[in-house]
Amino acid sequence: MQTAFIAGHAKLPSGMAAQNIYDTLTITAEIEMKYGVILDVSCTLATEHGRQFISHLLRGYSLNDGIEEPLKQLQEFYLGKASNALISAFKDLYKQYHLVLKTKQGE
Template sequence: MNTLFVAGHSKLPTGMAANNISDTLTLTLEVDKKYGVILEASCTLATEHSKEYVNHLLKGYSLKEGIEEPIKKLSLGYLGKAGKALEASLKDAYKQYQLT
């Protein structure tokens, strides 16, 4: 297999639709082993549109180059309540990736 499946977790802020399902946010990344490029990203936000948007924001970044740019893109592009939770989940996923 030429990919890794990496997951990051964080606590969601209160008062979100996703809280009806869970109080944590999970961000999963399928990452190319050789280049560290994010091939697909998914998360446990409530709407399909938000999940697709997060995938669109993160797809194509190489974790080998760090996460400064994807974090910046998330903070500028995702303006919902879960923005900080998404950033924290990405940081957690990146820590998991660094263990490989």
């Protein structure tokens, strides 16, 4: 099984605990490249509970099916201050995934 480690980034809103540590929020994912399935995911939220929640929420989705459903899950179930940053970072991760696919197709 071929996997890739891909990251997406977004600016954090001011006044957040994580913003004292990082200026940006990062979502990283290990993605199985044949089907685009998210095998594992992490992010730079300040609390372990928040990081585990995001991991549980996004694991198992296939990026080959688009990002509408995982974005809907983020909007509906993550109700913290970082929701817009998480959504932006996930969109950036999706963009990076497609850049990797395009590069691999050109090889």
